[in-house]
Amino acid sequence: MTQPPASAFDLTVNGTRHALTVDNRTSLLDLLRERLRLTGTKKGCDHGQCGACTVLVDGRRTNACLTLAVTLDGREVTTVEGLADGDDLHPVQQAFLDHDAFQCGYCTPGQICSAVGALDELAQGWPSHVTDDLTGEVEPSAEEVRERMSGNLCRCGAYAHIVTAVQEAAR
Amino acid sequence: MRAFDYVRPDTEDEALALLAEPGTSALAGGTNLVDLMRLGVARPERVVDVDRLGSTEVVERDGSLWIGAGVRNSDLAAHPVVRERLPALSRALLAAASGQLRNRASTGGNLLQRTRCVYFMDPTKPCNKREPGTGCPAVDGLSRDLAVLGHSEHCIATHPGDMSVALVALEAVVHVRTAEGDLSIPAVDFHRLPGDEPHRDTNLPAGALVTAVEVPLTPLAGRSTYRKARDRRSFAFGLVTVAAALTVEDGVVADVRLVLGSVAHKPWRATVAEDAIRGRAASGSVFDDAVRAELAAARPTDQNAFKVELARRLSVATLHELAGGRA
Ligand SMILES: Cc1cc2nc3c(=O)[nH]c(=O)nc-3n(C[C@H](O)[C@H](O)[C@H](O)COP(=O)(O)OP(=O)(O)OC[C@H]3O[C@@H](n4cnc5c(N)ncnc54)[C@H](O)[C@@H]3O)c2cc1C
Ligand code: SF4
């Protein structure tokens, strides 16, 4: 059997640069979990519908399941494993602990990476679907946080505490 | 997923030459194409990555806003000129998908997203759109989410997107490059009705690249909005959506645009309703009569008749809101 087509590229993950050659079909999600053994990022649906695979690509939140790894040449990926600074948790991680914002924890890495991205979007003043005045200031109200986090589903229904944790981290 | 060759050309000319070969697909953000490849619905032999070729510029020129094909949905929704002068576009983008998907989804890819008809997305089922001539199981099957206007016996799918509905209301123009030269296609003619060729979603020539979208910055565009009715409050495709724009002078409608989304194979410009509203009093009864006249053409299935009533209510409420009432 001939080898399936593969491509070579460079990718930085959590500050470490990797020179990789992978089957063109490989998603960023499978690359992280199966090749780089970074299993913090989770696979829920593999179709962009649940957010469990959310990571940051060049600082922006992204569904790793719908991203082909070979498209990422030269990009920088941050996963949940790369958020803490040594033993100091990222403020969003700390807020999730302080507010008990999870039960089984399966959706949590995606929720946390998504929240980091969403807080950056808020800080840049991006409006959302629930923002009344498109040209005004945006506030991290519960309604805004719920809308901005709607790409992350939680089967355990820990939403109430997730919203509080994200609001806390926004302060 | 079927194995494929991956190419990342450095120029549009190279990309066009590659796209001329059969079995080749362009890839931008990948949020639709990768999904369809994983499902086995799209089976390209070669993927041409145009994600970094597409312009990410949004510039004002000659009274219009020019949006590069590579501009992300999230960046476009947050762009100051779009927020201030094209509110329907900002609102349509913000009502679509999720924060993380909008960060990847591109302007070009969004226009070319495929239908969400469940038979289309399941390669074990017949489907005229996926495999011409195999039949349309939706006509007598799961049609709740599908078209009520402009469909044919061959396909009752909808174009599911939000952005394109706003672009039609804003009278945008889609700029395209082909190997033979440049084209511009009015947004209203970009998507097409299914007729007996439901495998063709759009009038984009095969192998062509969308390069930019041009949106006129008119006073009417500044008085526009977008509303979306869906099964849950966020992160769901529309059941019915409405992009509308309205200017009123002395209680009389000076100009109006009304476009319905998720009800047809293309964004449905409601010209019957527009003509019945323009020049008349900006009142609820004028809006209601006009929208009813438009929807007289609706041919729902037994599962989606609710969409006609929903389209009526959402249209009237949206026009009422733009006229200054709260709805
Ligand atoms: C879970 C989920 C929910 C969603 N919800 C919504 C929603 O509510 N509303 C909505 O509108 N959309 C929704 N979407 C769809 C999303 O908006 C589209 O997937 C996205 O806009 C496609 O853009 P892309 O750049 O990722 O395209 P890709 O997936 O890269 O490409 C899509 C198509 O466009 C073609 N293409 C891309 N760029 C060009 C170009 N420059 N020239 C010619 N052809 C090109 C590709 O060949 C391909 O056929 C949802 C998607 C998912 C997965
Ligand atoms: S409605 Fe169109 S897309 Fe759906 S099964 Fe019928 S032919 Fe296929």
Ligand code: FES
């Ligand atoms: S695994 Fe990527 S969104 Fe569900």
Ligand code: FES
């Ligand atoms: S904590 Fe269990 S899925 Fe969210």
